[in-house]
Amino acid sequence: MAAGQVVQDRAVRWGVLATGGIAARFTADVLEMADAEVVAVASRDDASAREFAGRFGIARAHGDWASLMADEEVDVVYVATPHSAHRAATGLALAAGKPVLCEKAFTLNAREAGELVSLARERDVFLMEAMWTxxxxxxxxxxxxxxxxxxxxxxxxxxxxxxxxxxxxxxxxxxxxxxxxxxxxxxxxxxxxxxxxxxxxxxxxxxxxxxxxxxxxxxxxxxxxxxxxxxxxxxxxxxxxxxxxxxxxxxxxxxxxxxxxxxxxxxxxxxxxxxxxxxxxxxxxxxxHEAAEVMRCLRAGETESPLVPLDGTxxxxxxxxxxxxxxxxxxxxxxxxxxxxxxxxxxxxx
Missing domain, CATH: 3.30.360.10 (Dihydrodipicolinate Reductase; domain 2)
Known part of the structure; x- marks a missing residue:
């Protein structure tokens, strides 16, 4: 889903990719926001995804990344994997047309980061580094x-x-x-x-x-x-x-x-x-704060955040x-x- 396609009169629906500590912290924060929902979680380990979903009351648990990207109920994906998987996970989401908030460090090196930024701009899909600061x-x-x-x-x-x-x-x-x-x-x-x-x-x-x-x-x-x-x-x-x-x-x-x-x-x-x-x-x-900025951008039809510009990343x-x-x-x-x-x-x- 490209920026601007998010329905204006309902909560933004998040899909969380990964089930570690940072994913749990983000999910807990987003669940407290009135204009947001966490509707799906994905992991390469099906049991881990189901445990995470049960812990936070999330409707759907996916045992692979591709299923999350194909989930039509997900408006935007939060990538919370280790740095080494950011390139693959974010690239998969962007290729599927899913807006992405990707944890920091954005990738392992500048070459990988450049590949993701180029892909997001080519596909006209929202992308932002999760630099909450x-x-x-x-x-x-x-x-x-x-x-x-x-x-x-x-x-x-x-x-x-x-x-x-x-x-x-x-x-x-x-x-x-x-x-x-x-x-x-x-x-x-x-x-x-x-x-x-x-x-x-x-x-x-x-x-x-x-x-x-x-x-x-x-x-x-x-x-x-x-x-x-x-x-x-x-x-x-x-x-x-x-x-x-x-x-x-x-x-x-x-x-x-x-x-x-x-x-x-x-x-x-x-x-x-x-x-x-x-x-x-x-x-x-x-x-x-970062979740709110992503949702503001999506509702405004922006593919990059002025607060966390991709060139700065x-x-x-x-x-x-x-x-x-x-x-x-x-x-x-x-x-x-x-x-x-x-x-x-x-x-x-x-």
Missing amino acids: YCNPVILRLAELVRDGAIGDVQTVQADFGIQGPFAPEHRLRDPALGGGAVLDLGVYPVSFAQLLLGEPDRVHADALISPEGVDLNTGILLGWDSGATALLSCSVTGETPRTATVTGTTGRIEVPAGFFDPERFVLHRSGAEPEEFTAASGLRGMQ LAVMRTLDAVRERVGVRFPVDEPPVSESSASGPADRI
Whole structure:
């Protein structure tokens, strides 16, 4: 179903592809929305699909992906598989004409992301990365203040996201075939935050602790722009970091507390003025913000979201490719090499 075909006078009907923790969280959030329903779930494991459907009161459980795409009662598909399956699952949905909200990191590399974006545009079907941060009203207000010059010219963005390890070698976070490592799972958040404010960087530097399996466990990222701005970012699966963000400009700074990727508030510090706290009440929470944006787009007949534009998703994927190239992390799907697949982005610039 292409954007614009969703019936205007009824709830939007979601189909969820995958049954893991992130799928459960999304489903729980969407079920609380008055203008949305979750009508189907799919998994390659029929028993898993039936268990998930029973847990959330979902009408239909599909034991394969194709059945979900053929389900005429599904208006839009939420892809919640591991990164390694995003290309296949989202491609299948787009080929069937189903609008898609695909979890982050969007794909394993920029080449795969470009293939999905091209397919969506060729088929005129809605596609959006599930970057809930970009849909959060607090972040939208923060970005507006930065654009309006509230802190002058941005000089530095700092952000971190680390979770407590260690993880066993067989865990998905340690498996290159599944897109393991800190960069795709966690680094996508600070990189996306920095690029929301500054755009795609002109230079990318990085260093990392690499696991015996060949994935990054603890990674530091330095991004640079020709304007003179820099971003100091980190991600880790070896220890829990503060998960905060700071944006510093020539006349002030903005501090976002723990959970910067889904904040409820931030504090603006202007030179010579008292700190100002900003909040934004929308009546929504968590993943409801991204679901609401998808449904707004579908009802408006839009095939891309202005809040989470596909060109921005591609730019973030190019940066993540460049980071992996710098630290020597390669996935089996990285053919041609990362540096070639990202040739139009920062990966080929030192």
